[in-house]
Structure formats: structure tokens, C-alpha cells
Amino acid sequence: MMTWRLYRLTELHQRIDSALRDERRRPFPDSLQLMRLKRLKLSIKDRLERLMRRR
Numbered sequence: 001m002m003t004w005r006l007y008r009l010t011e012l013h014q015r016i017d018s019a020l021r022d023e024r025r026r027p028f029p030d031s032l033q034l035m036r037l038k039r040l041k042l043s044i045k046d047r048l049e050r051l052m053r054r055r
Contacts, residue, residue, distance in 0.1 A: 009048050016041045 002010075020037045023029050 003051075006048070006051050009044055009051070013041060013044045013048065016044065 016037055020034065020041065023034055023037065
């Protein structure tokens with residue numbers, strides 16, 4: 001069973017992943033934006049893992 005919080009974090013993780021792909025496809029990707037998105041994605045992943053361990 002997926003909780004509301006787990007669902008929202010999973011959805012956010014997917015949106016960040018999509019934004020990363022879009023940024024990488026640009027002719028001149030913004031390295032600072034890529035770094036921010038990667039850091040955010042990793043943070044969300046860590047939160048998801050913590051939630052999964054609690055279950």
C-alpha cells in the first residue's frame with residue numbers, strides 16, 4: 001500500500017528526473033542547474049528510502 005507521502009515523493013522524484021533529462025538535452029546545459037537537480041533528486045531518494053524502511 002502506497003501512502004500519500006510516498007506517492008508524492010515518488011511523483012516529485014520522477015519530475016526531477018524528467019527535468020534532468022530535459023536539461024541534459026539542451027545545446028548548452030546549465031551545469032549549476034544540473035547540480036541542483038541532482039542534489040534534489042538524491043535528497044528525495046534518501047527520503048523515499050527512509051520511508052520504505054519504516055514500513
